[in-house]
Amino acid sequence: MPAARRPNRGPSAAAENRAALIAAAREVFADAGYNAPLSMVARAAGVGQGSLYRHFPDRISLALAVFEDSVADLEALAAEPSADLDDVLALITEQTIASTAFVTVVSTPSHPDPRVIVLRDRVARLLEGGLAEARDAGRVRADVTAEDLVLAVGMLASLLANLPAAERPETARRMWRLLRGGIEP
Amino acid sequence: MPAARRPNRGPSAAAENRAALIAAAREVFADAGYNAPLSMVARAAGVGQGSLYRHFPDRISLALAVFEDSVADLEALAAEPSADLDDVLALITEQTIASTAFVTVVSTPSHPDPRVIVLRDRVARLLEGGLAEARDAGRVRADVTAEDLVLAVGMLASLLANLPAAERPETARRMWRLLRGGIEP
């Protein structure tokens, strides 16, 4: 839904425009995939292409702004004492079902942009916390690494990316059933 | 490597051109991924774009010709009495490491082209044979279906598709270690 054409409200609206672009990008990436045309994002935000490229010089810069929230949510959950590895994996799966873009980008091991690597490290680190705990409790095999989990989550994401949204929850459930067997002792 | 420019050898060379296109497409799909420009295939085959589109009206038609060999190999292996499910999964993984295009296309559940569905059914059927046998022997959980395996293989393929070729064998090994845990009883 192209947002109503936003009148030029001068420099003071810069932050507002930026926020509208991030919100629009979140929806567009979820609907049309990570490779959706950026012009579609500009249109959805009710903003000119010029403003989009001024705020975010390329696709990955825009995507990183969108993903920031996703990682923050994960980190917040991981920080809660009551949350364990399963909870974190459940949330990341839920995020993936909603939009595969985040995990797909983050789990691509050879992404050239250093900011993506930083983001992946943050995800690996928060998984590592829950993983160590679960391993100590004997709920996870000793030889499963956080890197394994990042890969597994990314693998699931790249499968879901090719699926219509309606089939994603069921497919994710079935695949986790297989993957869990290899994670548990 | 652009094959040497092929002189126009008239109608009698039609079959030869077709074969050159399939061979070139196999390499291009392996090197540059399934979405590589078709003009690159024509160039690699030493053939004009016109000839490419005359033989194969669209990408999927060309891909199906390439994949035909892959499925035939799988079916031949599955037909051997000495081969079990592991052997078939090993071969399909090997094919995936070489080129992710085949499994990626075949495992996309909602592909519009009916010929893709036929191909997927062939793969599901040959897996089902080995699966039934392995289940009877108690080497596979009772509730694992051939559809699960097709999805799992496709999931792995879509992960490998984003990886440089050098990292694929190791990643495939690690992911199968997880997946195997969910397949075995």
Next chain:
DNA sequence: TAACAACCGGACAACAATGTCCGGTTGTTA
């Protein structure tokens, strides 16, 4: 209120990929 700096947005140029078209070539048939 006058001048200005920052910002806006869409037109547009540059580029890339697809698929069509057609003049030209080849082998074949009479």
Next chain:
DNA sequence: TAACAACCGGACATTGTTGTCCGGTTGTTA
């Protein structure tokens, strides 16, 4: 050998995306 049908290949029109440019607008500052 003459005429023809099939096929060849690349030029090109088309379509779609990216990223830039610039005339115009806005709020601010003096």
